[in-house]
Amino acid sequence: MSVVIAGGGPAGMMLGLLLARGGIEVTVLEKHGDFPRDFRGDTVHASTIRLMDKLGLSAKFRNLPQSRLGELEAPLPDGSRITPSDIAGLPEPYNHVAMMPSGTC
Secondary structure (H helix, E strand, O other): OEEEEEOOOHHHHHHHHHHHHOOOEEEEEOOOOOOOOOOOOOEEOHHHHHHHHHOOOHHHHHOOOOEEEOEEEEEOOOOOEEEEEEOOOOOOOOOOEEEOOOOOO
16 A cells, blocks of 8 residues: 655645554645644653654754753843743753754754
């Protein structure tokens, strides 16, 4: 059995991976030779990192260039700062957002 998937976005690529792991021959068709910045973001959230672990992709992912964001601070008008988001205290390795500029993957 073989399958053709139209579109190499996140859903198409995930479907291709899962079908291929199930022993099905897969061809993914994508009209773009590159993914422009407006197509994909610069962040990989902790829930996505957890999913990559479950799929066995985490070792390769963690070797890619990235920085980690565990908290987000914002300045207030009076000069003080507020931390609206802090996930650094959560259990590792899901206690950060991976910052990866477009073109890294």
